[in-house]
Amino acid sequence: MRDAPNDQGAGPAGLTGFHRYTWWSLIGTTEFFLVFLVGEWVLDEDVAAWARIPGAVGLAATAVASAVLLSRRVAIAPADAPDSMRDRPPVAWLIAGSAGAALLGGVALAVRNYELWSYAPATMVTVAATFLSPRRRRELLAGAVAVAAVLGGIVALASGDGLVHATAFPAVMVASVAWITLGMLWGWDVAGRLNRARGFAAELAVKDERLRFAADLHDIQGHHLQVIALKGELAARLVEADPARAAAEMKDVQRLATDALTDTRAVVQGYRRTSLDAEIANAARVLAAADIDARLHIEPADADRLPTAARHLLGLVMREATTNVLRHSQARRAEVDYRLTNGFARLRVSNDGAAGPPRSGMDTGTGLRTLAERLEAAGGELTWEHEEDSFVVAASLPVETGTDGDSEGEAG
Numbered sequence: 001m002r003d004a005p006n007d008q009g010a011g012p013a014g015l016t017g018f019h020r021y022t023w024w025s026l027i028g029t030t031e032f033f034l035v036f037l038v039g040e041w042v043l044d045e046d047v048a049a050w051a052r053i054p055g056a057v058g059l060a061a062t063a064v065a066s067a068v069l070l071s072r073r074v075a076i077a078p079a080d081a082p083d084s085m086r087d088r089p090p091v092a093w094l095i096a097g098s099a100g101a102a103l104l105g106g107v108a109l110a111v112r113n114y115e116l117w118s119y120a121p122a123t124m125v126t127v128a129a130t131f132l133s134p135r136r137r138r139e140l141l142a143g144a145v146a147v148a149a150v151l152g153g154i155v156a157l158a159s160g161d162g163l164v165h166a167t168a169f170p171a172v173m174v175a176s177v178a179w180i181t182l183g184m185l186w187g188w189d190v191a192g193r194l195n196r197a198r199g200f201a202a203e204l205a206v207k208d209e210r211l212r213f214a215a216d217l218h219d220i221q222g223h224h225l226q227v228i229a230l231k232g233e234l235a236a237r238l239v240e241a242d243p244a245r246a247a248a249e250m251k252d253v254q255r256l257a258t259d260a261l262t263d264t265r266a267v268v269q270g271y272r273r274t275s276l277d278a279e280i281a282n283a284a285r286v287l288a289a290a291d292i293d294a295r296l297h298i299e300p301a302d303a304d305r306l307p308t309a310a311r312h313l314l315g316l317v318m319r320e321a322t323t324n325v326l327r328h329s330q331a332r333r334a335e336v337d338y339r340l341t342n343g344f345a346r347l348r349v350s351n352d353g354a355a356g357p358p359r360s361g362m363d364t365g366t367g368l369r370t371l372a373e374r375l376e377a378a379g380g381e382l383t384w385e386h387e388e389d390s391f392v393v394a395a396s397l398p399v400e401t402g403t404d405g406d407s408e409g410e411a412g
Contacts, residue, residue, distance in 0.1 A: 019074065022188040026181065027070050030123060034063045038104065041116050048111065055107045061100025062120045065093045069127045074188055089131040097124045109155055118148045118170035122177040129178065130185055141178050145171045215370055217264065219316060223323050224260035227286050228253050230326060234289065249289070276311040276347075279318040280336060287334050290326060292351075297337040306345050310397040313378060314338075314347050317371055321349035321393040324368075329353040329391065340399065344380075347395045354391035368393065 041047065042055045069089060101120040108117035125144040129137040148170035156166030231249045238246035280296065287294035306314075318336070325331050331353035338347045372382040380397035 018188070018191050022074050022184060023071065026074065026184045027067050029180065029184075030066055030070065031063055034059065034066070034120065034123065038108075038116055038119055041108065041113065051107045051111050055104050058100040058102075058104030058107065058120065061096055062104060062124060065097025065100060066123055066127050068093045069097065070130075073127070073130050073185065089128070094124075094128060097127070100124075109151065112155060112159055112161060114152055114156070114161070114166045114169050115173075118152070118173045119177065122148070122174040123181075125174065126178045126181045130182065137182075141174070144178075145174045148174045219319055220260060220263045223319050224256050224263070226323055226326055228256050228260075230286070230290055231256070252289070276306070276315040276318060276338075279315040279322070280338065283318060283322040283336065286322060287325065292325065292331050293333045295333070295335045297335070297339075299339045306340070306399065309378065310345055310380075310399070313371075313375055313380070313397060314345060314395055317347055317375075317382060317393065317395045318349065320368060320371060324391070324393070325349075325351045343399050344396045345399060348392065349394075350390060350392040352389050354386060354389055371395075 038055075038059055042052055042059055044052075047055075072090060101124040104120040105117045122144065125140065129140045132140060149167040152166040152170040153163055155161075156163045231253045235246045235249035235253065238249065280298065284294050284296060325334055329351055331351040334349070334351040336347075336349050338345075340346070368382065368384055375382045375395060375397060378397060380395065382393070382395045384391065384393045386392075
């Protein structure tokens with residue numbers, strides 16, 4: 001059984017499409033406002049030439065660096081290191097973009113353009129913040145908002161311009177750019193986490209299937225080997241007193257070994273389903289061979305009314321209960337009661353000679369506890385009770401339990 005691939009590196013089609021959407025919307029929005037909002041100011045002939053030339057250089061550096069950094073930020077990380085790209089931004093591009101933004105912002109602030117000077121620095125601060133942890137990101141953005149307000153206020157005080165506008169507008173600009181950019185990236189991060197969760201769910205499904213396979217294999221091998229050991233011991237005792245019966249018992253041992261091999265192959269091929277009718281008939285034969293008085297109370301008409309999945313689960317219960325009688329008791333009598341009442345299939349297996357606390361399902365193996373979980377998941381219930389020398393296992397399942405997939409599996 002092969003593990004399901006955890007394909008965060010490539011991602012499913014939906015995630016890849018969302019990756020393209022995030023890339024184009026995030027980088028497109030950033031570049032649009034940089035080029036058409038700030039670029040319009042750089043190309044304005046009313047702006048002094050000494051400010052336009054360094055402003056154009058700073059704008060180009062900021063635009064290219066922000067595009068490269070954001071592309072790196074939204075890149076789909078490898079499956080074995082989903083956060084590696086986020087933790088190591090390209091330092092050279094970060095320095096180049098920060099220098100360009102500082103140059104552009106400084107020139108615009110020098111000519112007292114309080115509306116535009118903070119946009120380029122806000123963009124680079126936000127891009128840098130996307131590579132940080134949430135706590136450090138908040139600290140950086142809060143510091144950038146405060147610095148923008150202080151710088152605008154200082155220039156306004158020195159030039160005699162309006163203080164409120166000069167301090168409030170740059171601070172709001174930084175906060176707005178961060179809100180828009182981080183909002184888009186938040187959606188992308190959520191999609192990435194959901195994709196990783198999907199991969200983990202697939203891995204857990206594989207592990208659950210392995211556990212189910214191990215449980216079925218344990219049930220088959222444990223039951224057949226226990227009966228083979230019992231019949232072999234009985235044949236050894238009868239070989240001198242009753243050779244004919246000893247030979248019959250050894251033929252049963254051969255048949256059981258063949259059945260165990262067939263069932264094991266069927267489990268490996270994924271086709272095996274336990275039949276309740278077969279398990280009840282097998283229990284009657286095995287208990288009788290162990291000199292246990294087995295009394296069956298069965299309503300034959302109910303067998304056809306019970307769905308496949310319910311027959312499978314109740315067959316497992318019947319097998320486990322029979323194995324417990326043989327392995328953990330010195331029973332002289334056993335009773336099996338199966339019927340359909342009030343929309344529930346009810347199976348009750350009881351025996352005497354249960355000296356000491358029951359072990360099956362408590363310490364090792366799959367046992368009753370695992371079966372109880374499976375019946376509970378199917379809407380049913382499995383209980384067991386140990387009083388003095390009696391032990392009772394009772395299972396119930398709703399009649400509607402079952403799927404077409406189970407039916408196909410049994411047919412196979």
